[in-house]
């Protein structure tokens with residue numbers, strides 16, 4: 001049985017003082033959650049949030065990291081910096097990074113490999129644009145994103161990888177993929193993992209859905225066989241929306 005994994009990607013929201021207050025309340029109110037919980041604050045919020053959530057049942061993740069260990073990369077953050085402040089997880093390949101910052105599958109792959117080398121957990125985001133979906137390219141796009149994104153990752157490391165399926169057209173738009181559409185994309189991703197690794201790896205893989213997940217659609221999505229959690233953007237920013245999502249079971 002795969003355990004549901006609900007993550008809040010705060011994106012570029014909340015200043016550190018707000019993030020700390022939010023994390024303190026969240027910690028109290030999810031301590032009996034039946035799902036696994038993650039939050040991903042911005043870099044400047046991470047040290048304080050990691051301190052507040054240390055020893056809790058909430059995983060703290062970064063939203064990105066650099067693909068080098070250290071050096072002359074002005075403005076960048078390395079995995080060792082994250083680990084030093086108690087952050088052992090990272091979201092990689094989010095569609096906003098692909099779209100606005102030109103991140104390619106092979107560039108994302110180099111970050112995945114470095115994060116794993118450093119013993120970090122990775123949430124690898126994949127998902128098609130509306131144009132790709134309407135052009136019949138859904139499977140080709142997912143195949144490329146999964147296979148290139150995970151190149152060089154071996155089966156024994158797959159327990160450190162969560163895949164987040166986030167159709168780009170459903171992010172921040174209020175348009176959710178129907179539970180059936182999402183489930184079939186997840187089933188396809190699982191089949192890619194079965195082919196690349198084994199039926200066992202595929203069966204155990206956690207595949208989150210992301211894209212306008214809200215308290216009123218989360219139950220229907222999570223009821224689907226291949227949907228093992230959610231990567232939540234907008235609705236992770238307030239407790240009145242995020243708590244019912246976390247407590248969806």
Ligand code: 13P
Nearest residue numbers: 009171172211212233234
């Ligand atoms: P929304 O929940 O705001 O659509 O964002 C989804 C997302 O991109 C999470 O990473």
